[in-house]
Amino acid sequence: MTGSDTVSGFILSRQQRDTREGIALLYWISTDNGPVPVRVPDQDAVLFVHQHDDERVLCALEGLDGWRLEPRPLKDLTGAPVAALYCRSLKLFRQVSERLRCAGVAMLEDDIRPVDRYLMERFIQGGVEVTGPGSGTPRLRPCDYRPRLKMLSIDLETSLSADRILSIGLSGDGYGRVLLCGSGEDLDWLEYVPDERRLLERLMEEVASFDPDIFIGWNVIDFDFRVLEARARALGLKLRLGRDGDALQLVRGGQGKHFVRLGGRLVVDGIDTLRGATYQFESFSLEFVARELLGRGKLIDHVDARGAEIQRLYREDPVALARYNLEDCALVQDIFARAQLLHYLIERCRLTGLALDKVGGSAAAFDNQYLPRLHRAGYVAAEYASGVSGLSIPGGFVMDSRPGLYRQVLVLDFKSLYPSIIRTFCVDPCGLAEGLREGADPEDLVPGFNGAIFARSRSILPSIIERLWQARDEAKRERNAPLSQAIKIIMNSFYGVLGSNLCRFYDQRLSGSITLRGHEILNRTRDEIERHFGFTVIYGDTDSVFVWLGDDCSDDQAQRHGQALAGHLNGWWRAQLEARFGLVSFLEIQYESHFRRFLMPRMRHSEAGSKKRYAGLxxxxxxxxxxxxxxxxxxxxxxxxxxxxxxxxxxxxxxxxxxxxxxxxxxxxxxxxxxxxxxxxxxxxxxxxxxxxxxxxxxxxxxxxxxxxxxxxxxxxxxxxxxxxxxxxxxxxxxxxxxxxxxxxxxxxxxxxxxxxxxxxxxxxxxxxxxxxxxxxxxxx
The missing domain is CATH 1.10.132.60 (B family DNA polymerase, thumb domain)
Incomplete structure (x- = not known):
């Protein structure tokens, strides 16, 4: 490609490394014409420090070369001015960070990798347009692009102690193959190899030939790729499974989680992805999940003793072992298809900028959307967990229940209650900083709890939620279940980010202004139902109220009452918030369920009603x-x-x-x-x-x-x-x-x-x- 070419694609892998010219950022882009590498040279790593710490910084970094400290028209959320500290290499950045930490200098946004910050600050969330991808100075900007990615399911069978690989199964679209250590007659789908070294060499050849974008598997990183890396190391072999020809890198993250670095390819685990998409199973074993989702399981009779059975099959019936190996690959492939997991990961990336192989990442998803907007508002984020703490902040509201066996109970549910509270009442870190600022316009302020005041015109998070809310409504209209689920998870994670002392925006005035407002909303909703309609609210939990209509109510009457309750309450809340705060209400209560029979049990060994426990027809x-x-x-x-x-x-x-x-x-x-x-x-x-x-x-x-x-x-x-x-x-x-x-x-x-x-x-x-x-x-x- 020439320096003037422009290509659109989707970010696959992202890497960073030191060069003589500074930090190089390496991206592989999936395009309509295949994968394209993009190298962005001459970058710095950056963190922020308070300007009043300049002398301490200079003292702590004395003797180090390759960094510079520059004032910036930015401040932290307390209003203190900050300076940007730039480093020309990742190695130097680590040294600088360690020295400043030892000197007790507060560092802001020091944990954001340059390869991620580069995309984040340009609002690139998956889709990207690259001008001059083959030039020395490519330009990247966001675009709307939906990729067609190629997956390869991989599964190893090993000795009981995993010190020897017996076979490797591979399955992709229209492709299935097993490489088996031993001797025998090859089949269309089965190839015998003489030893482990040749097994790994053939694996590299097969991967290069199939050319996947993503490896998938079951516990694929913590088992399959850890075994591959260990056996390649033991054999003195460089396992080149990426598109860049570099050897496989297995990296242990800060929280003990392993991940794989491959140029141009990703490794995605089925268990982690299902959990991230909020799937729940009694067991996350491949056998159990496959039975639940696909109606079929492993090709082995003794699943609970499969280790010994695998060894027996390898000795006595290697073709049966190969079939078992290949079916495990196919099970994972079919689970990904049935649960639309790749679609979910792509939509999550397009909404948040999270890498496709990122596990969890609610805080990172928040940062990707919030930080660039915060910077443009003139602020940088605070130190981790440096907000106000020590307050008595309750969790989600759980109403005292009225135990009993009932007929005709309705459940009214607030749609995405916490996100709607954030949106309605302008709960926001930047809005809090501006609301508490001396000289803030009283007409612009919205009261929170525990001394919190929010400036509605300077709040960032409500507009992010509005964009996501509209996108979810559109996804529902289009029956795009993975997108709808991804948006729901993202929006619901915002409260967790603001309420977790592991996150940079932790401040109990923020989390308290959400949960305490939720308590107020449910209590007042209950009171209005009982005052206006005369029905009894027998329970309430976080965002729902349970309304008993009376045992003599008919099914048809119950349906009409449900619609009437939801319509009245939504109008009542709109009027209340306009009158009290001059706010537009984004609270939306829905008639969610009708139980013909309903049990609210007692607590064990008590006459009091239980909480979060019920059953109904x-x-x-x-x-x-x-x-x-x-x-x-x-x-x-x-x-x-x-x-x-x-x-x-x-x-x-x-x-x-x-x-x-x-x-x-x-x-x-x-x-x-x-x-x-x-x-x-x-x-x-x-x-x-x-x-x-x-x-x-x-x-x-x-x-x-x-x-x-x-x-x-x-x-x-x-x-x-x-x-x-x-x-x-x-x-x-x-x-x-x-x-x-x-x-x-x-x-x-x-x-x-x-x-x-x-x-x-x-x-x-x-x-x-x-x-x-x-x-x-x-x-x-």
Whole structure:
């Protein structure tokens, strides 16, 4: 390409490195005509210091060359003037930062990488137009570009100790291949290689040929790429999997998380991406997620003992192992397609500028949107967590509940309550600084809480939320679910950023002005419902109120009441905020759900109503209904399948006014008869290494220790570690692992600790209790 060419594309990878001419920023851009490298030379790394610290800076940096300190027409959020400190190399920047830290000099925005700041300050969020991509001085500016990216799913099978790679599976669009160490007859999709060195060499050749933009996998960085890097290092081989020919770099981040650096390619983990997109599963194992999303699982019979099974297949049936390996790749590929994960990552990047492979990143997403606008307003961000703290700031509002078994309960929900509070009441770091400034125009001010005052005309965050809000409404109209979900996650993260002492904008006056306003809104909403309509609000939680219409209300009347409630409350809030503050209301309450039957349980061993726990028979748009549980045992994985099934069926029967007594009695009898043993298994994870459990050893730890002992006696290696899931039963001799149980099951434990609690959450509201109902069965045993 010539220096005058202009190309549009999407930022893939971003790297920075020191050169003689300063810091070079290296971007790979995905374009319609393939990937293009863009090199931006002669850049500085920058941080800010207070101008009153100039002498301390000069003293601390004495003897260092290659930096300069320049005053800037900027100030921090307290109004103190700042200066910019520029460094010509990354190495020097690290030295400067360390010296200033030791000297106690406050540094502002010192954690932002030059390669990220360059894009951020130009509002480049994924899509980019590059003029002169092949020249020495390319120019980059934002553009709207949607890429077509190519993914390659990768999966390794290894020895039990992962000190040898047995096979590598690769799967992409129209492509599937397994490279297997050993000898045999090659197939169209299977290639035998003589040793590990040749295996890794063939991997590099296959990657170069397929030329993916993104590697995907399951725990792909912390396992597959860590093993690849370790084995290549052990073999003295440079593993070149990027487009730039450089060796693979596995880097450990500041919080212990590993990530991969490859020129022109990214590595994205399926587990992290699902969690980031707010998917929730009982287990994030590939087997479980694939069964849930795809309806199929791994090609191995003994999934819970797959390590030993893999070794057996490698010895006895290597083709079966290769099929298993390739199917694991295909499962990940199909999960990404079914959950639209790549689409979600692209939309998140286009909205926030976050790199596609960024894990989490709510604070970085906030910074990318907020900091360039803050700089243009004449401010730089404060030090991390330097805002006002020590205040008594409550979390989301949870109203005292009225326990009972009800008919006809409506749920009214404030749409994105916290973002709408920020937007309506101008809650904003810059707005707070301007609102507290001496001489601020009183007509421009909006009161917050804990002494906070916001200048509505100088607030930045409300306009960011307005843009996102409009984009989400458009995404919903277009039925673009990944975009809608990405926007929802971003908007809801803003409160967390302002309320976390790990973020640079932390200030309890900001977070308190959101949560306390939320408390006020829910309390006043409840009062208005009861005053104007005469209905009873039986519960409220963060952004929702639960309204009991009375047991005699019909379904059709409930629907009309729901619409009337939402319409009245939205108009009432508009009038209230205009009269009190002269504000336009962006609060929007929606009629969200109608429960034909609804249980608000009591707290255990108390007459008080519980919080964040309820169940109901929810009416669906088509006139049908579904059973919904929130916070009860049915949705908690630390309860046995028996307890969860029985609770679901009991509630189903009671809510539909069907007989339930015989069902409970029969269940108790079947437990004691040993007919339901498979449903008695507890499944819990180890939260830390086994050796760290010394004083308190919960049941899963006791079972895990017995499993380790049994494995040692059998001469087998234990693979139990932090995060391992333990399956165990309670026996007459305490917890024992499922695979090594030696004692009879303690059935009375399951009656007392599993069935009775879930049943007695509901029965007292019917004038019954578990003990009296099943006493005849218990006498038999």
């Amino acid at each position: 929810k009416r669906l748009p088509d006139g049908g209904d579904e059973l919904v549980f929130k916070g009860l045992e049915n949705v908690r994985t630390d309860w046995t399948p028996l307890a969860r099934r029985v609770q679901h069926e009991l509630y189903e029967r009671v809510f539909r006014e069907q007989p339930y007594e015989a069902f409970l009695r029969d269940t108790v009898a079947r437990v004691f008869a040993g007919e339901l043993d498979e449903e008695l298994v507890y499944r819990k994870r180890l939260r830390r290494p086994l050796h760290e459990y010394r004083r308190n050893r919960p049941p899963q730890v006791q079972a895990a220790l017995k499993a380790e002992q049994a494995l040692q006696q059998a001469g087998r290696q234990s693979r139990l570690r932090t995060g391992s899931r333990i399956e165990y039963l309670i026996t007459v001799n305490g917890p024992e692992p499922l695979d090594f149980r030696r004692s009879p099951i303690d059935y009375q434990h399951y009656i007392d600790r599993q069935l009775k609690p879930v049943v007695d959450t509901l029965l007292p509201f019917l004038g019954r209790d578990f003990d009296s109902l099943v006493a005849p069965q218990l006498d038999l045993f």
